[in-house]
Amino acid sequence: xxxxxxxxxxxxxxxxxxxxxxxxxxxxxxxxxxxxxxxGVKISKKxxxxxxxxxxxxxxxxxxxxxxxxxxPSFLRGAAGVFLVLDGTRLKSLDMAEKxxxxxxxxxxxxxxxxxxxKSDLSYEWKLGESELxxxxxxxxxxxxxxxxxxxxxxxxxxxxxxxxxxxxGRV
Amino acid sequence: xxxxxxxxxxxxxxxxSTKLKGADESVEDNNYLKLxxxxxxxxxxxxxxxxxxxxxxxxxxxxxxxxxxxxxNQEDASLGDALAPVVDQAIGRSIEDNPQRITNxxxxxxxxxxxxxxxxxxxxxxxxxxxxxEQSLTLSSLNWRVKAWRSGIPYAQYVLLQTVKYxxxxxxxxxxxxxxxxxxxxxxxxxxxxxxxxxxMLTAISDFVSDSFSASDDALRADExxxxxxxxxxxLLLFAGPHAILALAVRGNASxxxxxxxxxxxxxxxxxxxxxxxxxxxxxxxxxxxxxxLSECLISQKVAQAPKRKPWLAICVLVAAFSYFCVxxxxxxxxxxxxxxxxxxxxxxxxxxxxxFKQDDTSVSIEVLRSPESRLPDVVIEESNTNFNKGxxxxxFIKIDxxxxxxxxxxxxxxxxLSQPKAKTENELYRDLVARVESSTFYFEPKATQLTQPGLxxxxxxxxxxxxxxxxxxxxxxxxxxxxxxGFADNLGTEYGNKTVSQKRADTIRSMLVANGIASNIMIxxxxxxxxxxxxxxKSQRRVNILVTPxxxxxxxxxxxxxxxxxxxxxxxxx
Numbered sequence: 001x002x003x004x005x006x007x008x009x010x011x012x013x014x015x016x017x018x019x020x021x022x023x024x025x026x027x028x029x030x031x032x033x034x035x036x037x038x039x040g041v042k043i044s045k046k047x048x049x050x051x052x053x054x055x056x057x058x059x060x061x062x063x064x065x066x067x068x069x070x071x072x073p074s075f076l077r078g079a080a081g082v083f084l085v086l087d088g089t090r091l092k093s094l095d096m097a098e099k100x101x102x103x104x105x106x107x108x109x110x111x112x113x114x115x116x117x118x119k120s121d122l123s124y125e126w127k128l129g130e131s132e133l134x135x136x137x138x139x140x141x142x143x144x145x146x147x148x149x150x151x152x153x154x155x156x157x158x159x160x161x162x163x164x165x166x167x168x169x170g171r172v
Numbered sequence: 173x174x175x176x177x178x179x180x181x182x183x184x185x186x187x188x189s190t191k192l193k194g195a196d197e198s199v200e201d202n203n204y205l206k207l208x209x210x211x212x213x214x215x216x217x218x219x220x221x222x223x224x225x226x227x228x229x230x231x232x233x234x235x236x237x238x239x240x241x242x243x244x245n246q247e248d249a250s251l252g253d254a255l256a257p258v259v260d261q262a263i264g265r266s267i268e269d270n271p272q273r274i275t276n277x278x279x280x281x282x283x284x285x286x287x288x289x290x291x292x293x294x295x296x297x298x299x300x301x302x303x304x305x306e307q308s309l310t311l312s313s314l315n316w317r318v319k320a321w322r323s324g325i326p327y328a329q330y331v332l333l334q335t336v337k338y339x340x341x342x343x344x345x346x347x348x349x350x351x352x353x354x355x356x357x358x359x360x361x362x363x364x365x366x367x368x369x370x371x372x373m374l375t376a377i378s379d380f381v382s383d384s385f386s387a388s389d390d391a392l393r394a395d396e397x398x399x400x401x402x403x404x405x406x407x408l409l410l411f412a413g414p415h416a417i418l419a420l421a422v423r424g425n426a427s428x429x430x431x432x433x434x435x436x437x438x439x440x441x442x443x444x445x446x447x448x449x450x451x452x453x454x455x456x457x458x459x460x461x462x463x464x465x466l467s468e469c470l471i472s473q474k475v476a477q478a479p480k481r482k483p484w485l486a487i488c489v490l491v492a493a494f495s496y497f498c499v500x501x502x503x504x505x506x507x508x509x510x511x512x513x514x515x516x517x518x519x520x521x522x523x524x525x526x527x528x529f530k531q532d533d534t535s536v537s538i539e540v541l542r543s544p545e546s547r548l549p550d551v552v553i554e555e556s557n558t559n560f561n562k563g564x565x566x567x568x569f570i571k572i573d574x575x576x577x578x579x580x581x582x583x584x585x586x587x588x589x590l591s592q593p594k595a596k597t598e599n600e601l602y603r604d605l606v607a608r609v610e611s612s613t614f615y616f617e618p619k620a621t622q623l624t625q626p627g628l629x630x631x632x633x634x635x636x637x638x639x640x641x642x643x644x645x646x647x648x649x650x651x652x653x654x655x656x657x658x659g660f661a662d663n664l665g666t667e668y669g670n671k672t673v674s675q676k677r678a679d680t681i682r683s684m685l686v687a688n689g690i691a692s693n694i695m696i697x698x699x700x701x702x703x704x705x706x707x708x709x710x711k712s713q714r715r716v717n718i719l720v721t722p723x724x725x726x727x728x729x730x731x732x733x734x735x736x737x738x739x740x741x742x743x744x745x746x747x
Contacts, residue, residue: 005454006352006368040380043372055454058352058372074379078350080454 004047004054007165008078009158012071012100013085014093015064018118021148022085023061026158031149038063041075050162057158071100073107081112081161084141088117089125094132101139112164115143116157121150310483328361338424339472341406344371345441345462346417347452351375354416354452354459357466374419377401378410411438415449420469427473437465511536514553514572521552535571541579549574599725602644606720609637609655614681614716618662621676634718635688641720642690648725655720657682659699662713667701675699677716 011019020038024030027044042061047054062075076082082104087093097115104113115136117128136143144160146153209216222228244251267274313331320330341362345354353371358364378398397412409426411418411434418438422430441462442449448458511531518538519526523546528539540549553572612634614627623631638655645653659678661670678697686692704713 003455003457006350006456007454008350008352008372041376043369043376045366045368045372056368058350058368060351060372060376072379072383074383075376077379078347078352080350 004056006056006058007080007162008058008060009161010076010079010082011059011061011085012076012082012104013064013116014087014090014096014100015066015069017064017085017087017090017093018148019064019083019085020061022083022116022118022146022154022157023059025148025151025154027059029151031151046158048158048162050159050166053166055162057162065096065100071103073103076104076107079108079111081114081165082108083116083157083161084113085116085118086136087119088128088145089119089122091127091132094128094136097136097139101141112161112167113141114157114161114164115139115141116153117143117145119147119149120145120152121147329363337473338422338426338430340420340422340426340430340470342367342370342421343466343469344374344417344419344421345459345466346371346375346419347449348375348412348415348417350452350454351379352452352454352456354456355462355466357463357470359470359472371419374408374410375417378417409434411435413438413442415446415452416441418466418469424473430469430471433471434469437469441465517555518549518552522546524552535573537573537575539575541577544578549576598644602641602725603723605637605641605644606723609634609641609718609720612637612718614677615711616677616714616716618664618710618714619673620714621673621680623680631684631688635685635690638685638690642694644725650722650725652722653694653720655685655695655718657685657695657697658717658719659697660704660713660715660717661699661702662710663702663704663706664710671699671701673699674701677714681716681718 011023013019015037016035020036020042021031023042023044024032027046038061040063044059044061046057046059048057049055060075060079062071063069065071084097084100084104086097101113104111117136120126142160142164144153144157146157148154212219241251316330317327320327323330340359342356342358342364344356344367346352347354351372351374353368356367356371358367381398397417398410400410401408405423407422407424407426409420409422409431411420416438418434418441420426420430420434444465445459445462514536515526515529518524518529518540521542523543525541526538527541528537530537538549542549553574612630614623614630616622616627617624641655642653645651657678659674659676659681661674661677663670665673675697676699678699682692682695682697685695702713
């Protein structure tokens with residue numbers, strides 16, 4: 001039997017950016033327009049093969065953060081990789097990125113973070129211009145433009161994160 | 173200077189060995205030798221020896237080896253790790269060299285172990301059989317089926333729920349830090365959810381609870397962990413160690429035994445996998461070995477004996493009903509036997525003639541005739557009744573009603589019962605008929621073979637009587653009715669003539685009877701000739717007599733009377 005490496009991944013981001021939808025698209029290949037707010041955390045499982053190695057990803061879909069709710073660091077504990085999910089149609093969601101990144105790096109030092117600019121299918125409402133992208137670049141994290149609805153870059157995003165994780169462990 | 177000396181000393185020592193082996197000694201070397209001797213004195217030889225000889229080394233090490241091992245053990249487990257392969261190899265070699273030895277050592281351990289295993293397996297089998305029997309056909313099983321159907325659970329699962337006090341359905345070993353599942357085992361017949369998701373969710377819930385309710389101080393929080401979650405009949409027990417959490421999904425109420433076992437298991441897991449747990453990077457394969465440890469927690473405790481009570485009641489009722497039925501049957505049988513005995517007793521009682529003996533369910537009525545000197549009927553019944561009373565109380569319900577008539581029988585106590593008159597008359601009639609037929613004598617004129625008028629007048633009666641005889645014997649199934657018609661002659665004339673004439677006289681009567689419809693095959697005509705005494709009148713000698721056999725319809729009845737009635741013609745026939 002091939003060795004299966006189990007890893008914990010966290011989805012972090014402001015509320016209603018599409019974290020749950022991304023997970024659903026990735027795990028079940030389903031997308032639903034209906035908005036369901038996540039309370040606490042929802043955990044999904046997906047087996048993924050990257051570079052001939054099998055990974056069992058336990059994806060912790062953590063509830064969205066807003067000005068009233070803070071990110072609960074205990075959910076992050078032990079994670080091997082984090083997605084910082086942002087909404088490309090809501091500029092306000094970008095404002096929190098920096099703060100969230102700080103929390104993540106505080107609790108998970110050295111753990112790879114991949115930024116996701118979600119809802120790319122809503123091209124008419126897309127708000128990200130050059131200046132915003134520059135700001136994101138300043139954070140120093142790799143970002144991908146994704147869409148849970150069309151599935152654009154979803155698989156690739158997970159693959160990218162897992163690859164970064166393997167590099168990370170290789171380095172350590 | 174010192175440095176220089178030290179280096180020189182070192183180089184000198186380094187050369188000692190070469191010098192000892194070497195053949196030529198330089199002057200410088202000699203100087204060193206002297207120096208050494210000066211420094212070490214007499215100990216030089218032994219010091220040199222000690223340096224070269226391995227034996228002394230061994231001796232020295234032997235002296236401190238035990239203590240060294242002891243110290244090393246106290247410090248850490250590295251010695252054990254280092255020795256493990258050696259010990260392993262040594263044991264392997266030892267077994268290979270002398271298997272008998274290891275057999276002898278293991279034998280006393282193996283025997284009881286095997287016996288225990290076998291008896292456990294047997295007990296388990298018997299228990300499961302018992303449970304199956306208990307649950308397959310009882311009222312409660314029907315009840316459970318209905319309940320299982322209503323709650324939408326498979327019947328087998330419902331039975332488990334009912335019969336098991338608690339049962340560990342799943343055991344999870346969860347990595348504390350990441351919430352990843354290290355290993356899990358599931359009990360048989362349990363429908364398990366994805367254990368990986370369960371373990372992650374468990375960690376999440378545990379985190380959530382401690383986030384929400386615990387002290388904010390992180391140091392304190394480390395000690396406080398979620399210990400149990402209960403919903404419905406299922407309880408999750410969590411036993412946290414520093415690196416891993418053992419979670420048990422238990423249905424029912426877990427016992428202390430289970431809790432202490434779980435503690436032991438999580439402790440030994442930490443002991444065994446401490447390093448792996450601390451450096452866990454997602455590779456779970458090493459934890460597959462923990463399977464047996466986790467399986468130890470898959471225990472269950474059955475409900476104590478509760479369902480067993482019910483059948484006892486049913487069995488008692490059944491046994492009672494059956495024994496009641498048996499007693500009843502026995503009573504009826506005994507009762508009938510006793511009644512029969514009573515009847516026999518009364519019938520055999522001296523001077524008693526039973527006219528009637530009637531019995532129904534509740535009463536017996538007896539009617540008897542008895543002689544004055546016989547015992548009183550009450551005494552006779554009392555005698556039989558002692559048996560009755562010995563039997564059961566039921567006899568009291570039987571009313572014995574006896575009606576007796578005292579009759580003076582005369583010298584012979586033999587009764588003439590009313591029950592026999594019919595057969596008697598039939599037989600008497602027959603006997604009378606036989607007598608009448610045999611008494612009819614036909615007289616003849618001298619030398620004549622034809623009947624005179626008075627003789628002819630008797631013929632119709634004779635025919636009638638013989639016909640009746642024939643009829644009666646046929647009715648009673650007597651096949652050997654025979655009528656012998658005997659002709660006689662007087663003492664005058666020749667013997668031949670007398671024989672002929674007597675035959676003719678018999679033939680005459682016979683032919684007349686045949687002509688009147690009497691079967692010829694039952695009649696024999698026999699000319700006897702003259703056999704009478706001279707004293708007999710000549711007129712009486714010329715005659716025809718008739719002899720009938722058998723004399724009676726029922727030969728076994730009253731032979732005295734039958735023989736008494738007509739011995740004479742019989743005698744004549746024999747002569």
